Amino acid sequence: MTSNVQSLNIAESAVPGGKFGFIGASDLDVGKNDISTYKLSPNDYFSIEVHKGGDSVSAELVLQKALDREKQPTVKLTVTAVDGGNPPKSGTSQIVINVLDNNDNAPVFSSSLYKAHISENLAVGSTVIILNATDADDGINAEIEYSLRSKGQDQVLNQFQIDSKTGAILVKGKIDYEDNPAFEIHAQASDKGYPPMSAHCKVLVEVLDLNDNAPEITVTSLLNTVKEDAQVGTAIALVSVLDKDGGKNGAVKAVIANETPFKLDTNYKNYYSLVVDGPLDRETMAEYNVTIVATDEGTPPLSSTSIVNVHVSDVNDNPPRFSEQLLNVYVKENSLVGAVIKTVTAVDADIDTNGQVSYSFLQSSTDS
Structure with a gap:
């Protein structure tokens, strides 16, 4: 040959x-x-x-x-x-x-469904997961470019991006469990052949909650003031507590932190009534600052405080009292009619009309 x-x-x-x-x-x-x-x-x-x-x-x-x-x-x-x-x-x-080689093979992902877990507040640029696709062709027919589907996932495109060469999905925006606890990302791998061929996959990303939200306390008053003779159990306000976190991070307990004649009764989860829990006496204490503290079960726990100002209103529960219980008055004979012979004084611990005093003589029999 x-x-x-x-x-x-x-x-x-x-x-x-x-x-x-x-x-x-x-x-x-x-x-x-x-x-x-x-x-x-x-x-x-x-x-x-x-x-x-x-x-x-x-x-x-x-x-x-x-x-x-x-x-x-x-x-x-x-x-x-x-x-x-x-x-x-x-x-x-x-x-x-x-x-x-001819471009007769499309890229193939190592899995059609990927799953990943990330913490919320993950720094921008952090890697979520690395996708991997291969192409059985040769040369440029086997060179792969990765991308995220551009239609129908605007929220995803605001939060994530993909490295076109490595297939690494990276954090692009703020990851907040309270806004989105999970994402479904659609990605594709395309070769550089003519015409190009492509493959698609789905990535499920679960966001793990961090205890980054303190409880929020809302107080709705039922009474502007509470009468000092109010019965134990009288409701004066509704208290609700909200924590945006999930799981234990969002489980909250509310208590009164200072000593007052009031308590919190649980209506149902995270909803309470602020009620009278003891005798009130306006003359002793006319105003209370009730400190409500709500704490979650996160690690470490977060708490918030709300102060409820309670005014005690007066009832007519105090009689007037003279400065002296027994008075001896001496009158000169031949005193002029209308002459002042003694001034007496009485006070009432109540206020407003309940504390206004008028004077009069009681009818009594005297020896003539």
């Missing part, structure tokens, strides 16, 4: 029946001692077609079965040239078929 080893480049898209020439053999002899025929080693893809014309013999390879570079990137054949001498002589040449 003219060349012991020769190579051919054939695209994997070549259609069966296609013919491919190669460098044939030469023989210095002439006549019947010249090249008579060619033979091809057994293989799955090619046959040989021999052409005889006049004194010359040539041959071509004929593709019998479609090539697939991903299964077999090279095919090695042995062609034998035989002369017509007696005894016949032969020579061989190895033909290496290089199967050229």
Whole structure:
């Protein structure tokens, strides 16, 4: 043969029946001692077609079965040239078929569904998860670019981005469990072939709650003032407590932190009534500052405080009292009518009309 080893480049898209020439053999002899025929080693893809014309013999390879570079990137054949001498002589040449890649394989993700867990308040630029896709093709047909689907996931695009080369999904915005406890991200991997082929996957991201919200206390007054003779159990305000966190971070207990004649009765979860829990006396204490503290069960716990100002209103529960219980009055005889003989004073611990005092004589019998 003219060349012991020769190579051919054939695209994997070549259609069966296609013919491919190669460098044939030469023989210095002439006549019947010249090249008579060619033979091809057994293989799955090619046959040989021999052409005889006049004194010359040539041959071509004929593709019998479609090539697939991903299964077999090279095919090695042995062609034998035989002369017509007696005894016949032969020579061989190895033909290496290089199967050229076509973009006939789409990228494939290692999983169609990825799951990840991240803490809220994760710093911008932090890695959430790294996606991985491969392409069975070669060269640019196997080069992959990652992206996030642009339609239908505006919230995702505000919060996350993806590195087009590495497939790493990164935090882009503020991650807040209270706003979004979970995200569903749709990503794709595209090769650089022409036309490009792509694959898609879904990423489920669960946001883990941090105890970053203190309880919020809301007080709704039912009475502007509470009468000092109010019965134990009288409700004077409604108290509600809200914590935006989840789980134990959002479980809250409210208590009164200072000593007052009031208590919190639980209506149902996180809702209380502020009620009278003991006797009131305006004359002793006309105003109370009730300190309500709400604390969650997070680690560490967070708490908040609200001060409820309670005014005690007066009832007429105190009689007037004279400065002296017994008075001895001496009157001079012949005193003028209308002359002041004694001034008496009485006070009332109550206020307003309840504390206004009027004076009068009680009817009494006297010896004449």
